[in-house]
Structure formats: C-alpha cells, structure tokens
Amino acid sequence: MSARIFTRTNSSVLKQCLTRTGATPSLARSAVPSPTGKLYEGHIPISPLQRTILAVGSAFTALANPLRGDMVAALGETTSGIFLNRIRDQMLQDPEGRRILRERPVITSETMQLDTLRQLPDGTFGREYVRFLDDQQVSPDTREPVHYVDSEELAYVMQRYRETHDFYHTLTGLPVTVDGEIALKWFEMAQTGLPMTMLSSFFGPLRLSSEERERLFNVYVPWALENGSTGKLLMNVRWEEWMEKPVEDVQRELGVRPCPEV
Amino acid sequence: MSSLLARAVRTGIRNPLSSRLHQPMAAIRFQSTEAKAAATATEEYDVVIVGGGIAGSALACALASNKASSTLKIALIEAFDLSNHIKWSPRPDQYSNRVSSLTPKSVAFLKKIGVWSELDSSRVAACEGMQVWDGVSGARITFDAADVDGIQSSFLHQVFSGNIPTPPGVNSSTNQENLDGNKEASPLAWMTENLHVQYGLQKQLVGHQARGVKLDIFEKTKVQGITTEQGESAQPQGDWPAVQLDNGKTLVTRLLVGADGVNSPVRSFAKIESLGWDYSQFGLVGTLQIDPSTSTAPGQGKGIAWQRFLPTGPIAMLPLNNGYASLVWSTTPKIAQDLKKLPARDFCALVNAAFSASPAELEYLYKNIGPNGEPLVDFQKEIEWRTSVHDQEASQTMIRGGSSSQGDAKPPRVVDVQENSRAPFPLRMRNSSSYVEDRVVLVGDAAHTVHPLAGQGLNQGLADVECLARVIETSLLSGSDIGNIHSLTPYSSERFLPNLAMLGTVDKLSKLYNTDFGPVVWARSLGLTAVDKMGPIKNEIMRFAMGLEEPSKRS
Numbered sequence: 001m002s003a004r005i006f007t008r009t010n011s012s013v014l015k016q017c018l019t020r021t022g023a024t025p026s027l028a029r030s031a032v033p034s035p036t037g038k039l040y041e042g043h044i045p046i047s048p049l050q051r052t053i054l055a056v057g058s059a060f061t062a063l064a065n066p067l068r069g070d071m072v073a074a075l076g077e078t079t080s081g082i083f084l085n086r087i088r089d090q091m092l093q094d095p096e097g098r099r100i101l102r103e104r105p106v107i108t109s110e111t112m113q114l115d116t117l118r119q120l121p122d123g124t125f126g127r128e129y130v131r132f133l134d135d136q137q138v139s140p141d142t143r144e145p146v147h148y149v150d151s152e153e154l155a156y157v158m159q160r161y162r163e164t165h166d167f168y169h170t171l172t173g174l175p176v177t178v179d180g181e182i183a184l185k186w187f188e189m190a191q192t193g194l195p196m197t198m199l200s201s202f203f204g205p206l207r208l209s210s211e212e213r214e215r216l217f218n219v220y221v222p223w224a225l226e227n228g229s230t231g232k233l234l235m236n237v238r239w240e241e242w243m244e245k246p247v248e249d250v251q252r253e254l255g256v257r258p259c260p261e262v
Numbered sequence: 263m264s265s266l267l268a269r270a271v272r273t274g275i276r277n278p279l280s281s282r283l284h285q286p287m288a289a290i291r292f293q294s295t296e297a298k299a300a301a302t303a304t305e306e307y308d309v310v311i312v313g314g315g316i317a318g319s320a321l322a323c324a325l326a327s328n329k330a331s332s333t334l335k336i337a338l339i340e341a342f343d344l345s346n347h348i349k350w351s352p353r354p355d356q357y358s359n360r361v362s363s364l365t366p367k368s369v370a371f372l373k374k375i376g377v378w379s380e381l382d383s384s385r386v387a388a389c390e391g392m393q394v395w396d397g398v399s400g401a402r403i404t405f406d407a408a409d410v411d412g413i414q415s416s417f418l419h420q421v422f423s424g425n426i427p428t429p430p431g432v433n434s435s436t437n438q439e440n441l442d443g444n445k446e447a448s449p450l451a452w453m454t455e456n457l458h459v460q461y462g463l464q465k466q467l468v469g470h471q472a473r474g475v476k477l478d479i480f481e482k483t484k485v486q487g488i489t490t491e492q493g494e495s496a497q498p499q500g501d502w503p504a505v506q507l508d509n510g511k512t513l514v515t516r517l518l519v520g521a522d523g524v525n526s527p528v529r530s531f532a533k534i535e536s537l538g539w540d541y542s543q544f545g546l547v548g549t550l551q552i553d554p555s556t557s558t559a560p561g562q563g564k565g566i567a568w569q570r571f572l573p574t575g576p577i578a579m580l581p582l583n584n585g586y587a588s589l590v591w592s593t594t595p596k597i598a599q600d601l602k603k604l605p606a607r608d609f610c611a612l613v614n615a616a617f618s619a620s621p622a623e624l625e626y627l628y629k630n631i632g633p634n635g636e637p638l639v640d641f642q643k644e645i646e647w648r649t650s651v652h653d654q655e656a657s658q659t660m661i662r663g664g665s666s667s668q669g670d671a672k673p674p675r676v677v678d679v680q681e682n683s684r685a686p687f688p689l690r691m692r693n694s695s696s697y698v699e700d701r702v703v704l705v706g707d708a709a710h711t712v713h714p715l716a717g718q719g720l721n722q723g724l725a726d727v728e729c730l731a732r733v734i735e736t737s738l739l740s741g742s743d744i745g746n747i748h749s750l751t752p753y754s755s756e757r758f759l760p761n762l763a764m765l766g767t768v769d770k771l772s773k774l775y776n777t778d779f780g781p782v783v784w785a786r787s788l789g790l791t792a793v794d795k796m797g798p799i800k801n802e803i804m805r806f807a808m809g810l811e812e813p814s815k816r817s
Contacts, residue, residue: 039655082780088622089620089622090622092622092623092626093622093625093626093629098626098644102647151655152654152655153651153655
C-alpha cells in the first residue's frame with residue numbers, strides 16, 4: 001500500500017510541476033475576468049511544449065508500470081488529438097452515436113444501478129458485467145477523469161471511451177490480465193485507431209514472457225483485428241440500453257465473436 | 263482578256279470566293295465580298311459568328327464599334343431567341359440564377375463597346391472584398407479591394423504578355439499620369455446576371471444595325487453543317503468555310519468564329535482537339551435571400567463574397583443588391599441533385615450549415631435526404647444542436663484567450679431561396695489544342711472551359727473577344743486577309759498562354775481542396791495562412807484575378 005501511495009504522490013508531483021510551469025499563461029492576456037478558462041470540470045489547459053513533455057514522460061512511466069492508470073490516461077489524452085475528432089465524427093454519422101453525444105450519459109455505479117443489475121438472470125449482459133466488476137474488485141467510479149483534452153465535447157468522447165472499457169471486457173470475454181488487456185488494446189486499435197492503443201499494442205508485448213507473446217500474436221491478435229474492424233463501432237453503442245439482453249445476442253448484433261478460450 | 267474574264271466567271275460560279283493567289287483577280291476579291299454568282303441561297307460574309315451567347319454577341323458588338331471593322335459584313339447565328347433579351351424587364355425582387363462576376367478589365371471592355379451604360383446600376387452589385395477559407399481546418403484568407411494597388415499593372419500579366427516586367431512596387435512614370443483624379447479603389451469585381459449583360463449587348467447590336475452596320479442576326483436558327491467549299495479545291499489555304507443553316511441558307515465566310523460553347527461544332531469542323539477532363543462535380547446555382555444584419559463582417563458584409571472549400575467542393579455566396587445573393591455550390595452529382603429537391607426551408611438551413619459546420623456534420627445531413635428530396639431527420643434541430651456545441655466551445659475558447667478563430671467574420675444567414683432558381687450543371691475543364699485554324703477562330707467556352715471557383719470563365723471569354731476584335735481591326739488597317747491564319751496568330755499568342763495559366767491554376771486549386779487527407783490539409787492551411795499575411799503577394803493575386811493590365815499597352 002505504501003508503494004501505491006508513493007506512486008500516487010509521484011504522479012501528483014509530476015502533474016504539479018507541469019501545471020505550475022504556467023499552465024494558464026493565456027489567462028493573463030484575456031480581458032474577460034473569468035478565473036479558470038476551463039472548458040469542463042477537471043480541465044487542465046496546457047501549452048504545446050507541456051503537452052509534448054507530458055506525452056513522453058507518461059509513455060515511459062506507463063511502460064515501466066502499466067498499472068499506473070493516471071499515466072496511461074495522460075498518455076492517451078496528450079496523443080489522441082485528431083483521433084478523438086475522428087471518433088466524434090464517426091459517432092455523428094450514426095443515430096445512436098448522435099444520441100450519446102447529445103445526451104452525454106455518464107457511467108457511474110449510481111447511473112448503472114449495479115444492485116438492479118445483480119438481480120438480472122445469469123447470461124444477460126448486465127449480470128455478466130456486474131459479475132466481472134465484482135470479480136475484479138473494480139467499480140465504474142475508479143476511472144481517471146479527463147484533464148488534457150482542449151474541447152468539452154472531445155473530453156466527453158474520451159471519458160465515454162474509458163467508461164465503456166469494462167463493457168468491452170464483458171463483450172469479448174477477455175480477462176483483466178496483462179495479455180488480456182493488450183489483446184483488448186489491439187481490438188480497440190482496430191476499432192478506433194487511437195495512437196494510445198497503438199502504443200500499448202506495440203510496446204506492451206515487450207513486458208510479456210515469450211510464451212504469453214506467442215499466444216498473443218497467434219490467437220488474440222488475429223481475432224482482435226478481425227472482430228475490431230468488421231463489427232459496428234462500439235463507441236456508438238448505448239450500453240445502458242443493452243443490459244437485459246443475453247450476451248450472445250449482444251455479440252451477434254454487434255458483429256463480435258467471443259474471444260477464443262486458451 | 264475576255265477569256266480571262268470568262269475563266270474568272272466560270273471559277274466564280276464553282277468557287278465564288280476562292281482566294282487562289284495565282285489568279286490575277288485575287289487582289290480585287292480580297293477587298294470586296296460582292297457575291298459573284300450564286301446559284302444556291304448562298305450569301306457571303308466577312309465574319310460569321312456561330313453562337314449568340316455573351317462572347318459571340320460581344321464580338322459582334324466590338325466589331326461593329328471599331329472604325330475599320332464596322333465596314334465588314336457580319337453574321338451572328340444563334341439557336342435561341344435573341345430578341346427576347348431586349349424585352350427583359352425583371353422584377354426588382356427576383357434575380358436570375360446565372361450570375362457572373364465581371365472583373366475591372368471586362369467592365370472596361372464593356373464600357374468601350376457601349377454596353378455598360380445600357381445596364382441598370384441597381385442590378386449590378388460591387389464586390390469589395392472576399393473571404394475564402396478552408397472547410398476542414400478553418401484557415402482563412404481575406405481580400406479587400408481597398409488594398410489593391412491601382413498603379414502598377416499585374417506582374418504576372420506582364421510576364422505572360424511577354425514584356426520585360428517591372429518589379430512589383432516600382433512605379434513607372436508613364437503610369438502616374440493615367441491616375442489623375444482617379445484615386446478611388448476599384449471594386450474587385452461586379453456581379454450581375456448574365457441576362458442583364460445580354461440585354462445590354464442586344465440593345466447595342468440593334469443600335470448598330472440601325473445606324474447601318476451590315477450586321478445580320480440569324481436567331482432561332484441552328485447550324486446544320488459546316489463544310490469547306492464544295493468541290494475539288496486542292497489549295498489548302500484556298501477554301502472558305504460554308505455554314506449551312508436550318509432555314510436553307512448557306513453562309514460562306516472569310517472568317518468563321520466559333521463562340522458556340524463547350525461542345526463547339528465549329529471546333530469539330532476545324533478539327534481542333536479539345537483536351538481536358540470532367541470534374542466529378544456539379545455546380546448548383548440559386549438565388550438566395552439573405553439577412554445582412556446577421557453577418558459579423560464590417561458593414562454587415564455588404565459587397566463581400568464568401569467562399570468555403572469543403573472536401574466535396576467549394577460553396578460560394580456572391581453579393582447582389584437589396585438583400586439578395588447568388589449561390590454557386592460545387593459538389594458531388596448526387597448531392598447536387600438532392601439539394602435541388604430539398605424543401606426551401608431545409609435547403610436554406612443546409613446552406614447556412616455549409617458555411618459553418620464541419621464536413622462530418624454535413625455528411626450526416628447529405629445522407630439523410632430521401633429519394634424525393636424530403637429530409638429524413640429534422641434538419642433544423644440537428645443543425646441547431648451542432649451550432650450550440652460549437653458556440654459553447656468558441657465562447658469558452660475566447661475566455662481562455664485562445665485561438666485566432668474568434669475574429670473570423672461570419673457570412674449572412676440565408677432566409678429564403680428563390681423558387682425554381684436551383685439548377686445543377688456539370689463542371690469540366692477544357693482547353694483547345696489551338697485557338698486558330700485557317701479561317702477559323704475560337705473564343706469563349708468553345709476555346710476553354712474552367713471550374714467556376716475563381717469566377718474567371720466569362721471574363722476570359724470577354725478578354726478573348728476584346729483581343730480578337732483588336733487583332734481583326736489591325737489586320738484590316740494593314741490590308742491583310744482577316745481570315746488568313748497569319749492574321750489570326752497574334753490573337754492566339756496573346757490569349758493562349760494567359761488562358762492556360764488561369765485554367766491550370768484554378769484546376770490545381772480545385773484538386774488541392776478536394777481532399778480531407780491530413781497532411782494535405784495541414785500543408786495547404788499553412789500556405790493559405792502564410793499568404794494571408796503577405797500583403798504584396800495577396801495584392802498580386804488580386805490584380806491577376808482582376809485582369810489589371812498596364813494602361814499604356816492599350817491602343
């Protein structure tokens with residue numbers, strides 16, 4: 001636990017260094033007396049130089065310790081730029097995606113009503129989702145909020161992308177092991193093209209044993225690429241409305257085959 | 263002597279106007295075109311202009327106005343009704359959808375041939391500025407007529423006309439004198455309906471006929487065929503073109519002018535190749551009613567032309583008077599057809615969105631137009647939602663003291679579209695491999711066709727006509743045969759290169775902006791923003807587009 005606290009402090013020190021080096025110099029120029037210049041709650045505007053430093057720093061940290069969720073998040077946000085644009089534009093083409101952008105549903109343990117989901121029959125998407133959360137001892141509230149995206153709508157897109165990650169696990173059946181997560185990153189790369197996913201996909205395997213790597217590239221990656229690119233864009237899915245369907249139905253409708261058991 | 267005469271008469275019957283140089287009667291023939299003996303309904307002319315559009319009519323007008331060429335016998339052939347143009351009396355609240363921008367050079371020419379004074383100034387709008395921006399990145403360039411340096415002629419024009427150019431920025435003393443009293447900045451262009459220009463031209467033509475110019479107008483007459491003189495003529499330079507009309511007459515002419523549009527039969531007759539390609543785009547024109555108070559440009563955007571480059575093609579709004587504007591929207595053929603069918607309200611909402619929304623947002627709307635043009639989603643609601651998202655972000659960005667887009671002027675809102683004014687037409691680029699052949703010359707669209715994005719097509723045609731009229735005048739004054747190819751080559755050498763340069767530039771621009779591929783967008787935005795900050799280069803571009811030339815060159 002102490003190690004965890006230590007790393008937590010580290011991250012905040014890194015962030016504070018960045019934010020203190022004039023994160024908001026532009027405010028001095030603005031004539032309008034608005035104190036924050038923030039586009040959304042949690043927004044930390046940074047300059048292009050700060051962005052580059054953060055991207056490089058978080059890349060190394062995340063590689064060294066992939067469990068550092070905040071660094072992984074920072075890496076994602078500093079590199080996603082135009083790709084979030086692309087995801088948002090793809091969502092705009094789809095009626096369900098548009099509804100999500102308009103209504104901006106947020107996934108927390110409250111909004112998901114986890115207790116209600118636990119009452120659902122086995123085999124439904126909602127039941128399996130909660131089972132997954134309980135097994136891994138995580139909750140939808142532990143996701144790192146978005147800080148470094150300079151657009152409110154795109155920040156929402158990033159946030160939604162993170163929040164739906166657990167649904168991807170339920171959908172595909174991939175475990176939350178290192179190689180499972182990497183396989184899921186390959187799947188997301190085929191879906192979204194986010195550079196973050198590419199970095200994880202290419203550098204993540206460096207941390208695996210050779211046996212795990214073999215399994216990854218022989219089994220998981222082909223599956224991920226095939227299913228990620230042909231199925232419906234999952235960012236357009238209003239997961240909240242799919243809870244009562246059986247998992248097989250959800251998989252079939254979304255064009256995703258369950259990942260092969262190894 | 264009598265045998266010679268008899269021989270002349272015999273050859274005269276077969277080839278009444280053959281200009282065989284070894285014939286002793288040749289010199290006399292060059293100076294008169296009296297019909298020798300025509301058995302068929304054949305009439306001889308000095309100049310036959312096929313095509314009574316603006317280019318053809320302007321040529322007839324120019325020839326009739328110049329001293330020497332007004333003695334020529336001229337025929338103008340047009341398939342449609344030309345006399346209707348004189349009766350044109352439009353309502354003040356309606357504008358035809360075919361509107362063109364006339365550069366200062368074209369206007370000077372129209373003034374010279376007496377057409378400009380015939381026009382109703384309330385239906386001519388001055389374009390004082392242009393705002394052009396990239397639909398993907400938002401990079402913008404603005405042009406202001408007040409910045410145009412009126413003294414120096416365009417550097418590029420000097421280069422293309424073959425003179426030794428004076429460097430830009432250096433005032434040559436000869437030009438200073440021409441400036442006396444005229445300190446006002448000229449607008450970039452004038453916008454008016456094509457029908458309006460035709461009205462002025464036809465009035466002038468009727469006037470010329472009335473004062474005795476031998477000008478015959480064959481309206482509602484089609485050309486059935488063009489041949490060189492029938493018979494066994496072996497001389498390649500000897501034959502005059504004969505135009506067979508559908509009213510049974512045949513016109514034999516010293517010089518045949520093709521002003522007959524992009525599919526020119528005259529060009530085919532002369533076996534001149536037309537090179538180029540079709541753009542996979544249609545241009546949709548229409549007359550819009552705008553609300554000037556909604557524009558954030560200075561002066562409520564009066565006299566400002568707006569053009570936004572979307573990946574599907576540029577959309578342009580050209581200013582007219584009294585709260586009207588002309589739309590030219592180049593887009594894919596399918597979208598153009600759908601746009602024509604949309605109900606007016608949704609069409610206006612879409613036009614407004616096309617000037618502000620992202621290409622992805624527009625894609626969604628294009629896809630949701632049904633087979634009969636009905637919108638499949640609520641256009642207003644969807645556009646309002648997207649606009650509110652943008653506005654919110656923009657206001658927040660302004661608070662942060664952020665991006666430069668806060669200062670960008672917005673075009674006026676479109677509130678209505680004139681009924682039945684929406685019409686699509688295919689876009690293409692063509693250039694003829696040659697503008698002249700023996701006894702044949704091409705002007706206007708018959709010679710070259712260009713993408714409308716720079717508003718140059720009609721102006722190039724008028725520049726051709728002005729040049730050709732001058733060349734014919736010069737030939738006459740020096741006693742040459744106006745139809746001989748050597749008399750025509752000055753026209754070709756003066757017009758070919760500038761037209762080619764314009765065509766090439768406009769074509770490259772349209773291709774550059776036809777994509778949303780990341781690196782290309784980045785590069786072109788960088789270039790555009792850079793040029794926007796370079797005054798002298800912008801100045802040069804404006805003057806090139808306005809056709810400004812050194813006044814001392816004109817005779």
